[in-house]
Amino acid sequence: xxxxxxxxxRKDVKLFFRNQFFALITLLGLAFYLLVxxxxxxxxxxxxxxxxxxxxxxxxxxxxxxxxEDELSDGLTIVxxxxxxxxxxxxxxxxxxxxxxxxxxALAAVRRAEPISLSxxxxxxxxxxxxxxxxxxxxxxxNSFAGVAGVTRVTEVLGQPVDAPLPLRDRVLPTxxxxxxxxxxxxxxxxxxxxxxxxxxxxxLITPLGTPQFFASKAVMxxxxxxxxxxxxxxxxxxxxxxxxxxxxxxxIGCLLITGIGFLIAALSRDMMSVIGWGMLxxxxxxLPSFTLIFPNIGSSWxxxxxxxxxxxxxxxxxxxxxxLGDVAxxxxxxxxxxxxxxxxxxxALRRRFA
Amino acid sequence: MAxxxxxxxxxxxxxxxxxAVDHISFDIPEGExxxxxxxxxxxxxTTVKMLTGQLRPASGKxxxxxxxxxxxxxxxxxxxxxxxxxxxxxxxxxxxxxxxxFAQLFGVKNFNALTLLEKVGLGGREKERVANYSKGMKQRxxxxxxxxxxxxxLFLDEPTDGLDPVSxxxxxxxxxxxxxxxxxxxxxxxxMVEADKLSNRVAFINKGKIxxxxxxxxxKQAYGKRALRVEVQAANGATEIREVTxxxxxxxxxxxxxxxxxxxxxxxxxxxxxxxxxxxxxxRGLHG
Numbered sequence: 185x186x187x188x189x190x191x192x193x194r195k196d197v198k199l200f201f202r203n204q205f206f207a208l209i210t211l212l213g214l215a216f217y218l219l220v221x222x223x224x225x226x227x228x229x230x231x232x233x234x235x236x237x238x239x240x241x242x243x244x245x246x247x248x249x250x251x252x253e254d255e256l257s258d259g260l261t262i263v264x265x266x267x268x269x270x271x272x273x274x275x276x277x278x279x280x281x282x283x284x285x286x287x288x289x290a291l292a293a294v295r296r297a298e299p300i301s302l303s304x305x306x307x308x309x310x311x312x313x314x315x316x317x318x319x320x321x322x323x324x325x326x327n328s329f330a331g332v333a334g335v336t337r338v339t340e341v342l343g344q345p346v347d348a349p350l351p352l353r354d355r356v357l358p359t360x361x362x363x364x365x366x367x368x369x370x371x372x373x374x375x376x377x378x379x380x381x382x383x384x385x386x387x388x389l390i391t392p393l394g395t396p397q398f399f400a401s402k403a404v405m406x407x408x409x410x411x412x413x414x415x416x417x418x419x420x421x422x423x424x425x426x427x428x429x430x431x432x433x434x435x436x437i438g439c440l441l442i443t444g445i446g447f448l449i450a451a452l453s454r455d456m457m458s459v460i461g462w463g464m465l466x467x468x469x470x471x472l473p474s475f476t477l478i479f480p481n482i483g484s485s486w487x488x489x490x491x492x493x494x495x496x497x498x499x500x501x502x503x504x505x506x507x508x509l510g511d512v513a514x515x516x517x518x519x520x521x522x523x524x525x526x527x528x529x530x531x532x533a534l535r536r537r538f539a
Numbered sequence: 540m541a542x543x544x545x546x547x548x549x550x551x552x553x554x555x556x557x558x559a560v561d562h563i564s565f566d567i568p569e570g571e572x573x574x575x576x577x578x579x580x581x582x583x584x585t586t587v588k589m590l591t592g593q594l595r596p597a598s599g600k601x602x603x604x605x606x607x608x609x610x611x612x613x614x615x616x617x618x619x620x621x622x623x624x625x626x627x628x629x630x631x632x633x634x635x636x637x638x639x640x641f642a643q644l645f646g647v648k649n650f651n652a653l654t655l656l657e658k659v660g661l662g663g664r665e666k667e668r669v670a671n672y673s674k675g676m677k678q679r680x681x682x683x684x685x686x687x688x689x690x691x692x693l694f695l696d697e698p699t700d701g702l703d704p705v706s707x708x709x710x711x712x713x714x715x716x717x718x719x720x721x722x723x724x725x726x727x728x729x730x731m732v733e734a735d736k737l738s739n740r741v742a743f744i745n746k747g748k749i750x751x752x753x754x755x756x757x758x759k760q761a762y763g764k765r766a767l768r769v770e771v772q773a774a775n776g777a778t779e780i781r782e783v784t785x786x787x788x789x790x791x792x793x794x795x796x797x798x799x800x801x802x803x804x805x806x807x808x809x810x811x812x813x814x815x816x817x818x819x820x821x822x823r824g825l826h827g
Contacts, residue, residue: 187643187646188643188644191640191644192640195629195632198632198636202631202632203631382630383623383625383627384627384628386593386623386627387621387623387627387628387684388640390591390592390593390616390619390621391641391644391645392614392616392617392645392646393613394612394613
């Protein structure tokens, strides 16, 4: 049985690379993904864009405030707003790490050493250490201006803090992995559809080879082809070092899901064009959870209903935060169940197609 | 050893409301070539699909080499060879790669693709991609593929359809050789001459039923006209036809007179062709 599956896999690999379209897409794609990864910034943006609105000064103080060349102002850009609503909207949008609303009588009150309360609006993606630093700077600054400790109280509003800042390339890596996998869905589905379209499946299935072995060979091919590529990109990016075993396991289970979806698309498609049609639709849906890593503001709880969420989230946490197996086990279990289920449903649908 | 290499027992198959194969039964002894003739949509391909394990019969069973193929599909398929009507080769691979793949699937030990390719007349073209082959070359490669496992039963679906005469002769020679080596052959074809030349017996299938099954000679005797058709040249130079009945008392005298008194150009027996017989039995042509 293994001999037959191995013969079919060898044949599929040969045919895959003789299909110039998919061979080119695969090799160029891999090169392109690596290029994108390495061209993205490896460091976090060190500029601190800060918004400010002084109550009662609408229209009177807008634009970028000039700052000195001292250490405190290094990298700090302060932009004033003419209304509290405009400030909140800009911070919410993520244009500024934080925004301060200064009450009209704040400076006079500080001068009189009276307690003041400041409202600081944070963007959801503003890291915790930046929040702490800004809170400390503002509290200390106003206290020293008053000459009395403990007069200033800073209230945080808006989004929850994130743990640590991440370079863009690290946030994009799970998206690249998912894109490669989604393209491989189309490659796998095309291989199967071509076997049906050209009736070669009929020829091989009239040998001692059974339908389960035929599907097994396609599954090995699908998982293998997808895995080699995503493993290569994670390894070349240097992120595999975070936890080689756990990351490899996650990628393998992810490939299981992708193979199941590939089977489903093959069962639904009549030719290569319909494979591409279904494949693009699936690619868009599967990619949604990965976008939340790049644009944290668009995250929503319903993303958890997209199977790729568990792959993306697990990869993100393992690759970027070295999360241990215990932390991501529920995700992996969900991915395994969904991936295995998809493979079973896909095989069943394909079997019906072949019947 | 099984008494019959192939035994169709009350085979039935439906496509929705259409009864494609209607309780068909026949047996093929080992080493026999059975011609399976019928017009498009008569149920030939569906019957072959059931006999080769590609379709499960709605009722009845197909027994090959003593085993019910529905129960022992892969075990029986190890001993059969199938030549499909439609080309279904891996066109981006070459001939050797195509044959080697199937040899591996059949578990053929010490397989030599080149010997088989020489046999089907494709020697020297083995490294070319199949996509570049002509229809005749593809058909011969498919026949080579069907012979990889030295099958005990060979199913051939329109093996020479659309081929040039040279390719057709090669295919015919290979079928004869397989039959001489004891392979049972089920030959599905539209070509009456081919069926007549190669088959020990022929079965006519029409509307899902076998309407007649016998040797070509017996059918011709039963349905043909026992007469000679003689072409003679008349005194004015024109060609005239004379017919001489074979079973009459004065047949020898009539023939003698013809050769004595007239200039005979050709003499043909007026036996019916298989197509004539098919039309006579079913009331429809084989190409309809």
